[in-house]
Amino acid sequence: MKLHLLDRASSKHSSFTVSKNRYPNFLKVWHQHPELELVVIRKSTGTRFIGDSIEKFQEGEVVLIGKNLPHMWLNDEEYFQENSDLVAEAIAVHFTQDFMGPGFIKVPEMQSISKLFNRAEQGVKFIDLHVRVIEQIEELSSLAPFEKAVRFIEILHCLSRHENYRLLSSSGFVNSFNSPENENLDKIYSYIFKNFNTPIHSKDVAKVAHMNPSAFSRFFKRIHRKTFTKYLNEIRIGYACKLLIERKNSISSVCYESGFNNISNFNRQFKSIAGMSPTEYIKHHS
Numbered sequence: 001m002k003l004h005l006l007d008r009a010s011s012k013h014s015s016f017t018v019s020k021n022r023y024p025n026f027l028k029v030w031h032q033h034p035e036l037e038l039v040v041i042r043k044s045t046g047t048r049f050i051g052d053s054i055e056k057f058q059e060g061e062v063v064l065i066g067k068n069l070p071h072m073w074l075n076d077e078e079y080f081q082e083n084s085d086l087v088a089e090a091i092a093v094h095f096t097q098d099f100m101g102p103g104f105i106k107v108p109e110m111q112s113i114s115k116l117f118n119r120a121e122q123g124v125k126f127i128d129l130h131v132r133v134i135e136q137i138e139e140l141s142s143l144a145p146f147e148k149a150v151r152f153i154e155i156l157h158c159l160s161r162h163e164n165y166r167l168l169s170s171s172g173f174v175n176s177f178n179s180p181e182n183e184n185l186d187k188i189y190s191y192i193f194k195n196f197n198t199p200i201h202s203k204d205v206a207k208v209a210h211m212n213p214s215a216f217s218r219f220f221k222r223i224h225r226k227t228f229t230k231y232l233n234e235i236r237i238g239y240a241c242k243l244l245i246e247r248k249n250s251i252s253s254v255c256y257e258s259g260f261n262n263i264s265n266f267n268r269q270f271k272s273i274a275g276m277s278p279t280e281y282i283k284h285h286s
Contacts, residue, residue, distance in 0.1 A: 016095035016152065018141045025079040026088045030072045030193065035094040036120055037065040038155075039073075040137050044088035046075035047242055049193065050123040051169025052231075054238040056245050062129050062137075064159065066120035067097070069169065070189070091138055093152070100149070113153075116160035123168035126159060133158050184209050185223070196235045197259040202228040236260060237273040244282050251278045 030049065041061045048057040049072040050065060057073060065071050079086050097105050097117055105114045116124075136155050140148055191208045192200075205228065206216030220228045240258040243249055249257060255266035270278050 015099040015149065016093060018091070018093050018148070020089075020091050020141060022087055022089045024084065024087060025075040026073040026090070028072070028074060030070060030190070032068050032070045033094070034067050035096055036067055036117065037071075038093040038095075038137065038159075039063045039065070040091040040134055041073075042089040042091065042138075044075055044079065044086065044090075046073060046079070046088075047239075048073055052189075052235060052238075053123060053168035053170075054235065054242060055168070056242045060134070062126045062134060063168075064116070064120045064124045064126070066117070066123065069121065069123055071123070091141075093137065093140065095152075100153070112160035113156045116156065119165075119167060122170070125166045125168055126162055127164040127166060129162060129164075130158075133162075184211075184219075188220075192232065192235065196232060197239060197257060199259070199261065200232070232259075233269045234273055237270055240266070240270065240278070241274060241281065244278060247282070251282075254278070 026044070026046070039062070041057055041059055041063075043059055045056070045058050048055050048063070049070075050063070051069055051071070073088075073090075075086075075088055078084055079088060104110060105117065133155060136151060136158075140151060140155075143151060187208050188205055191205055195204075202217055202220070203213045206213045209216055209219075211219065217228065220231070224231055236259045240254050243254045243257060244251070252263055255263050258266075260266040260269070267277060270276075270281070274281055276284065
């Protein structure tokens, strides 16, 4: 899964862009851009990839993504069927941290918004957000330029004060992705996300990164402060959680579909990472 740099820059006549997207399915591209992105999912379901976070997404969710944080919304399989009448609909606001000017984010009155932007570096999912805030985001595109700018600042202020949220990507992923070795890491992450549910080993990824296995292991552990195997297991368990929530497969099917080759190891890794057994996880989310 190659990482693409997309152009989300605002036009000369606007400091930020608001787009309403309605397609048979969302863009199936693992991508990044220097703008922050505020997304409201209006219709469709599937899997959300943000950094090293893999989770199921549903209608009504609101997510803020930081600059240059890789992401992708992948719709469920039925959205790609030839005769499907399903639609994927979302509102996306793209903006830079200084969209209101170079000193905007540094003034004392914007302190809470500045902290929000810092949290967005890992991706933020807002939980139980008041419906009026979502409506205000949806209304942005219909406002005149001045009212739109004022309303958007108000929306950011509301989001910055909202206490019920969850960070998505790990800080380890963000810190490593912003490191000087970015080119090698791009290849590594692309390969892992494309193949995590197949039998891959550190030597396979080392080959992609043009490193010998020992050097790759040292490099990966220095960047992530964990072994490649542990990192891969965390990705696989994240995907397994998504499958278990969907409840389309048995636990044994999920085990193999997420890349594990035996049930006992899957159960052991699941409990170590998720803090409960797969059966308990299903009950917790039923």
